[in-house]
Amino acid sequence: MPIIDTRKCDGCGLCVGVCHCNALAIVNKTITIIETVECDWCTDCEAVCPNGAISCPFEIIIQEP
Amino acid sequence: MTVRLESLKSILYFSGLGRAELESIRKLVFEKAADRAEVVLLESESAENLYFVASGAVKVFKTSAEGKEQILSIVRPGESFNDVPIFDGGPNPASARTMGPVLLYGIKEHDMKAILRDHPQIALNVINVLAGRVRHLVSLVEDLSFRHVISRVAKILFEHIGGEMGRGPRLTQQEMAAMAGTAREVVGRSLKALEEEGAIKLDRHRIVITDKEALQKIMEVSS
Numbered sequence: 001m002p003i004i005d006t007r008k009c010d011g012c013g014l015c016v017g018v019c020h021c022n023a024l025a026i027v028n029k030t031i032t033i034i035e036t037v038e039c040d041w042c043t044d045c046e047a048v049c050p051n052g053a054i055s056c057p058f059e060i061i062i063q064e065p
Numbered sequence: 066m067t068v069r070l071e072s073l074k075s076i077l078y079f080s081g082l083g084r085a086e087l088e089s090i091r092k093l094v095f096e097k098a099a100d101r102a103e104v105v106l107l108e109s110e111s112a113e114n115l116y117f118v119a120s121g122a123v124k125v126f127k128t129s130a131e132g133k134e135q136i137l138s139i140v141r142p143g144e145s146f147n148d149v150p151i152f153d154g155g156p157n158p159a160s161a162r163t164m165g166p167v168l169l170y171g172i173k174e175h176d177m178k179a180i181l182r183d184h185p186q187i188a189l190n191v192i193n194v195l196a197g198r199v200r201h202l203v204s205l206v207e208d209l210s211f212r213h214v215i216s217r218v219a220k221i222l223f224e225h226i227g228g229e230m231g232r233g234p235r236l237t238q239q240e241m242a243a244m245a246g247t248a249r250e251v252v253g254r255s256l257k258a259l260e261e262e263g264a265i266k267l268d269r270h271r272i273v274i275t276d277k278e279a280l281q282k283i284m285e286v287s288s
Binding site for chain 1 (some may be wrong): 101102152225226227235236237238239240249252253266267269270271272273274275277
């Protein structure tokens with residue numbers, strides 16, 4: 001799941017606005033992941049965050065033949 | 066906490082040393098723990114200590130006047146950073162930030178110089194490490210100067226493939242962008258282009274290399 005750095009998050013809610021699968025919500029002024037199944041890793045939340053508080057890291061693997 | 070001898074042994078600078086030599090070095094090593102995203106070194110500041118990563122990973126980077134970040138290297142366990150200012154007496158050439166919780170081993174500048182005088186094997190190891198670093202930086206200059214962004218991204222994917230035994234380092238698009246010397250948006254576009262060419266498949270949090278040869282060809286294309 002995307003990783004949220006609560007120390008950097010100022011609760012601006014931009015990421016909630018861009019998330020098309022409603023995986024994010026503001027709880028107690030901090031972004032929280034509320035839906036873990038539907039996230040398709042579009043990384044828009046990471047891209048939009050002005051504080052670099054969200055990261056969506058990729059694992060790089062080779063497909064087995 | 067005591068610095069573990071086994072950890073010291075795995076540091077490139079200290080490879081090939083006997084127990085007695087490692088014991089004498091251990092007395093000069095101090096530990097420093099840092100959390101995720103902590104800046105442990107700032108560019109242009111004076112350097113006091115040489116650091117080794119005992120666990121975790123550290124990103125060494127430069128920042129442009131516009132705030133654009135260029136990653137120079139990711140320092141993994143056993144590797145060192147801040148070597149250059151310790152040896153030439155100048156300021157830190159780059160900043161360093163932790164990529165997660167990290168345990169560092171530090172040695173003060175004057176202690177490191179004493180170690181070098183007392184242990185010629187370490188001086189040889191240092192030369193070996195710094196030569197490797199020069200090779201890496203020459204390769205980086207080549208990447209930034211001559212390669213198309215898409216081939217830079219292909220190269221980064223190749224260099225960060227997870228091993229069979231466990232996970233490789235996980236990279237965000239922001240980190241790939243910093244490594245490629247380009248903007249995050251360009252990396253996103255490059256990944257899409259690589260997917261369209263059938264070289265990779267984006268599978269949620271995974272980038273699956275579906276055609277290694279195709280990716281290699283793209284990687285070798287220079288502008």
